[in-house]
Amino acid sequence: MSAFAHVVVRTGRTAFRLQPTVNPLQTALGPSGTRRVLGAVRTYAAAVFQRDKPHVNIGTIGHVDHGKTTLTAAITKRQAEKGFGNYLEYAKIDKAPEERKRGITISTAHIEYETENRHYSHVDCPGHADYIKNMITGAASMDGAIIVVAATDGQMPQTREHLLLARQVGVKKLVVFVNKVDTIEDKEMLELVEMEMRELLNSYGFEGDETPVVLGSALCALENKQPDVGTEKIDELLNAIDTWIPTPSRELDKPFLMSVEEIFAIAGRGTVVSGRVERGVLKRDAEVEILGKQSTPIKTKVTDIETFKKSCEESRAGDNSGLLLRGIKRSDVRRGMVVAKPGTTRVHKKFLTSLYVLTKEEGGRHTPFHENYRPQLYLRTADEPCTLTWPEGTEDADGKVVMPGDNVEMVCETFHPTVLEEGLRFNVREGGRTVATGLVTRILE
Ligand SMILES: Nc1nc2c(ncn2[C@@H]2O[C@H](COP(=O)(O)OP(=O)(O)OP(=O)(O)O)[C@@H](O)[C@H]2O)c(=O)[nH]1
């Protein structure tokens, strides 16, 4: 039985429904019977999360209307036919108007399916702005991605922007899906799109020559038409993802840390925080600290864990988990705070950073900035105002400016105490655009 089943809650930031995935047979039989039934009949919606395949986080990225959601729906349809997932219709993934009306929607859909070899969590966002936000805050942290490009348009501004972002957030391997080939007669045109994509990947630091490029039609696959460009290409794509995107090595032996993405109040049970586990393993009933936004940590205990909407004994690096916290009010926790093993990390306010300031062409500022610049820092899931100044002893600090395209070392001070570590990456945003990416090089305070 799903630990936090059948609950619809509205929270301050987003509204969310924790969906029960309960199969009546399983409920009747209980957890031990469930396993026996699962052995005999392939039932996908297991109430208990089965950790029998390596888990990989992926997602669809690319320009508006190039077919990301159609492709996502087509993948779930194909894998459902093979008993590897549940078919999710286009409308369910995308706008979900019914749910929107009732205010039950999330900006990132975590969709789940399997292949022979792996278990996937797949992210598709409803719009460009959501992609930017979710990629930067790490809500959509992907081990690899499918970049979708419509053969009818070829690469477009958001194709490039998403590639840049993918590189910045540490995505190393991509698979290209050239979509809508059902509408293209001219074979040379397709070759051109493929060639241009390989060049573009190279220019953004991906292995463009080796990257698998699959040419197909997500719509055909979804509508069961022309299997040679439809279904067969979905199989080819999944095969490419399985082989080209490596299974990430998770930091399982480090102390547990999860940055809070969303917070729910569950009637009668308490407060649940959810997010992607960055490192370590957490067992049910473990003591934890919640850090950030304030100088002293909050001490509590995790009394239940859900991973992929299924109750489980433990939560591990790479999982998307919900943690039920004992004695914590919804208002005690905010997005961007960190749940960690007690005594293993702490908050800071000031650090030295190495910054890369994006150029105008990369979507950054058109003009230079001076010190005491006050943008927004996006670090893990935290979104924090900060001030950038020159390090002590910088010559001509008074009039010194930072130009788009510069790589500089500066001192960053956050408004609230924030959990920081040397080597951590973050993004700097201003007025809805990314203006810089940075690395924490030394903690100062
Ligand atoms: N002809 C053709 N049309 C397609 C194909 N795939 C998607 N489309 C159509 O292209 C349009 C956009 O598809 P979506 O899947 O919504 O695109 P998207 O990339 O998710 O769009 P945003 O989420 O708004 O960025 C829809 O009308 C689809 O039916 C295809 O393979 N062939």
Ligand SMILES: [Mg+2]
């Ligand atoms: Mg879409």
